[in-house]
Amino acid sequence: MTEFLEKNGIQFKPVILDVCKQAWASLRFAESMKLRSGPNDFTQAAIGAALYRVRMAALEVMADKAGFWCTLLRLYRHGYWPCGVLPDKTIVVY
Numbered sequence: 001m002t003e004f005l006e007k008n009g010i011q012f013k014p015v016i017l018d019v020c021k022q023a024w025a026s027l028r029f030a031e032s033m034k035l036r037s038g039p040n041d042f043t044q045a046a047i048g049a050a051l052y053r054v055r056m057a058a059l060e061v062m063a064d065k066a067g068f069w070c071t072l073l074r075l076y077r078h079g080y081w082p083c084g085v086l087p088d089k090t091i092v093v094y
Contacts, residue, residue, distance in 0.1 A: 001059040012062050016055055023054040035081065035094065046081055046094075053082070 005012045027047050035042040053076070056069035072082045072091070080093035 001056070001063055001065070004063050004065075005059065008063075010062055012059065015062065016058055019058045020051055020055055023051055027051070046083070049083075050076060050081075 002012070027050055030043060030047050030050075035046050053069055053072050057066075057073045060066050060069050075082050075091065075093060082091050083094050084092040086092060
């Protein structure tokens with residue numbers, strides 16, 4: 001995706017930085033959620049994954065190719081935490 005944007009002269013880096021800062025600020029509440037399973041705390045992994053998805057979705061939008069990553073962000077918006085994909089392409093949520 002980044003190669004496509006670079007080839008088309010689209011300055012995406014400042015936009016991605018701004019979008020990630022906004023996402024990071026909105027994810028502050030996640031620290032209080034404590035996404036745990038037994039002794040395992042997945043909070044930081046979930047936050048990192050969410051920020052990665054935001055970055056990838058922003059790249060899709062800037063390339064006018066909204067797809068998989070934008071779909072995952074819609075799940076976040078509805079309160080779900082995507083955490084995997086099954087072999088049949090079903091998205092697993094927490």
